[in-house]
Amino acid sequence: MIDSIRHAENLARTDIVKVGKSLFERGLTFGSTGNISIRLDEGGWLMTPTNASLGDLDPARLSLFDSTGRHIGGDAPTKEGALHLAMYSQRQDARAVVHLHSTHSVAVSMLEGIDPLDVLPPLTAYYVMRVGRLPLVPYLPPGDAELAKAVGALSGAHHAVLLANHGPVVAGTSLANAQYATEELEETARLFLLLGTRAIRPLTSQQVAVLRQRFDPK
Structure with missing residues (x-):
């Protein structure tokens, strides 16, 4: 039993390193920005540590938390760990969370006139399927307890949120799903900015309803 738990944790460490390197x-992501976490089967979480580049992670130095959210091993945790724990607390289906400062998503979060209840229009089917509705969390300083509370307040109904002037926080039923949804969000933000002031033809409300009924990306 202990060997199987250790094996599962080692696999999770390897997955975080692999995904971090790919994103970087x-x-x-760039510099020491962004963080990734995985919920462990036996309780607790693994998370990328503070001041660490996602492109050069050491699996042995990832921050380890117990089931109460207490840091019990590895390097000092990121100050944004509370964002991850807030998302997990409201989403029992969440097995992983990815938070990035990805350029196009951050750019969209700074635009005047975006809908804070649903930031991006449904430009593509895969955006609707992987992200769904994307609410905007008003700006608060990184690491602020109120920021984590604001994420928690939205994450019961949304597995992806966009922090104003900061970046996306996305949960998934696996690390791969969290990664793919984050990438789809960033690509849709890039498309949105590329289209600029041109007249666009997003999916219709009926087309969106069909996708949400079939894939429920909430």
Whole structure:
């Protein structure tokens, strides 16, 4: 039993390192920004530590939390860990959370006139399927307890939120799903900015309703 728990934790460590490296090398995060976490089967979480580049993670130094959210191993945790724990507290289906400062998503979060209840229009089917509705969390300083509370207040109804002037926080039923949804969000933000002031033809409300009924990306 103990060996199987250790094996599962080692796999989770390897997955975090692999995904972090992929995101970094493709320019979806930079410097020491962004963080990734995984909920462990036996309780607790693994999370990327503070001041660490996602492109150069050491699996042995990832921050380890117990089931109460107490830091019990690895390097000092990121100050944004509370964002992850707030998302997990409201989503029992969440197995992983990805938070990035991805360029196009952050740019959209700073625009005047965006809908704070649903920031991006339904430009593509895969955006609706993987992200769904995307609410905007008003700006609060990174690491602020009120920011985590604001994320928690929205995450029961939304598995993806956008922090104003900061970036997305996305939960998934697996690390792969959280990664893919984050990437789909960033690509849709890029498309939105590329379209600029041109007249667009997003999916109709009926088309969106069909996708939500079939795939329920809430």
